[in-house]
Amino acid sequence: MDTILAAQLAKWHEDGEHQQIVDTLLEIPPGERDYGIISSLGRAYNNLERYEEGLEQFQQIAGEGQSDPLWHFRIGYSYYYLKRYEEASQAFGHAVALDPDDGDSARLLEWSWQKAAKEKLTSMRRELSRQRRDAEQAERAVPFEGMDLSAFWDDSDYALKEYVLEPPSDQLIASVEEELGYKLPASYIALMKQHNGGVPYNTCFPTEEATSWADDHVAITGIMGIGRDKQYSLCGELGSPFMIEEWGYPDIGVVICDCPSAGHDVIMLDYRYCGKDGEPEVIHVDQEDDYEITYLAPDFETFIRGLVNEEVFDTSEEDKEEDLSKVAQGRFSPLLTELCSRITEVEQLEFRIRAVCTRIVEEKGYFSFHADELSLLMYDVQFWLYTNAYPQPSREAYLEVYPSMIAFGGEFGQGGYAPGFVSDWLDRRIGEGRIVQTGGGLEFTEQARNEVIRQLEAAALNF
Template sequence: MEKNLLEQSSKNGAGKVPFEGFDLTNFWKDSDYALKNYVSEPPTDELIASIEQELGYKLPASYIAMMKLHNGGLPINTRFPTEEATSWAEDHIAITGIMGIGCKKYYSLCGGVGSQFMIEEWGYPDIGVVICDCPSAGHDVVMLDYRKCGRNGEPEVIHVDQECDYEITFLAENFEAFIRGLVHEDFYDTSEEDMQEDLRKVAHEEFSPLLSELCARVTEVDNMEEIIRAICTRIVEEKGYFAFHADELSTLMYDLQFWLYTKSYPDTNRQQYLNAYEKIIAFGGSFSTGGYALGFISDWMDDRIRQGMIVGTNDALAFTDTAIEQLLEKIKVYGGRADE
């Protein structure tokens, strides 16, 4: 069956009518998260021309046709078979969403974590357009590859793996072939095993040296380590894996990490905290998400500053006393007891 999928993904090219005979009506999963972060209004011809000019590449006709029907979002089928192993799996890659044509949604071609951001800030090769984000939160992507066809030609679709020194894996001859080749996650279902492994990790693996240090200095609540493990266990139970995004529990962990760090290092400015962030949980040790998207952290911090919860000068930022009280109240449910 896997061989047939590979043959199908390489042979299905874009015809005269894009996606002829392919049911796009049941392609998307329109959750609240998808509608907020991915899905835009159908693009006008003027917007398409503007985005193409900004990116420096002509977008494939099949991609434009698809976006005019549904402009970005989370597909139901999120796995694509490969002949080579990647950091995700031995025989396939996974995507989270497909970026739409626009700039207003966070996950759109020219949005907050769009194509140019991933190339300029994450170091992905400047050979085309990033069109799909992946569950690794930035550590691998799917791109349109224009190296063979030129900036106005029909690009191939590739997977680029930052975890393996930006290794490139060929996926499909064109965008339509890529879409037709996507399969449901159940075809490669290891979710239960992965979830159990992440539950074990958050329950038992050692904290990073920095996180251990920060927890040891807390006097306001009992059992800070247990609180963190309890919150992260809830995250794994709800998502099926250990990662922080823009959801409520992830935001709670962003708040908690910031408070812990600035409590111990009160003269911390914005850039110093962003530099230190990855040493706390993201890449700090065995208890780790194994990656993070800087855009989530920056957006969280900007939101907290706008809300007046984080205050300070260019030299030092901190939570207000009210924000700290609210945070301590929130973590009580996870086993923390704020000292009277």
């Protein structure tokens, strides 16, 4: 690859112009594409989330790539997002062996190991839970036999308004099934004929692995009824088709429960292993973790019988105390430490950051940034710190580095974050004219930068 083309590709990559890279490189006849061109084309496909096409490119240069840690990283990246975790583990393992200082490969290697192990554990749990389910159902003649459903539903004004419908007719059930493209489980239909949608008293389901919600359970807000009239019904305004078509949830079944995250995770009926007319499993799907799937139960009735009250998992006071200690004493990440060291115009900067984060924990009960004013301030502070040290990053570059400051900051960290809140904050600041495109990337206006410093000092003084 000549140096002029290489420089142009680097510029497009930095600016997030990945389709431009693909279009340009595809104009080069296949016989004239060298190792660098093919590798760049595969990377662009990966960045466009066209991982199969990326994988095809990397496989073309597999022979030359064996000694290149970057090739192993890029093909591992394709495997990882295709959810082929065993192959991803092998690729990232080779990348780390060739370049032990490659932190990105090491991190993705660990994640691949974890997900591969989870798949094996899920397979074992699936088989055991099916055996247990079959034994229990052999003793029951009808769905939910022996279960007191009169004490199951919490018919608050909110539940009645947003969820509860009239019992479905057979005609409506057939119509909804046709729209969804799946046959609903007999146990689901039986429960909906008794009470068509609503909010149960017990809203938590135990898990054996951590999810975006908690280390040991998932939570639901309500169960969608069969119909279209309520927004939280199967085919309602915020029902299953909407969540699949608009939110990008996998088209593998039916969304049946919304969760407290307001759309960022859901409970689904999963028809992958039974076909569209079979008995689906119940899964949790996490939009914030690339639609990560966690197996919950072999069928809907088992899921309903397994729901427990949130009081079983109430560790809020302990969690709050732990997070208060974390924001008061936890070491800053290496990147955050570096960025703070470069600031000269604000005294006691570390104290001010800790003070604002302490206020966040006091108000929320845990250490996390959302869309409230103090969280918006901390998004601003991180952008100010980063752009002071590394001026004018591209949008893509900043969003990529963001987790290394606080979200995954180690001791002074949150252990995760919702990318949607960060991108929404950035869009908001750009829309307000506080962050502008200048030269090669983004930066605060001088007025906005001064306002961030003023707000940080004021928020800390109010602590």
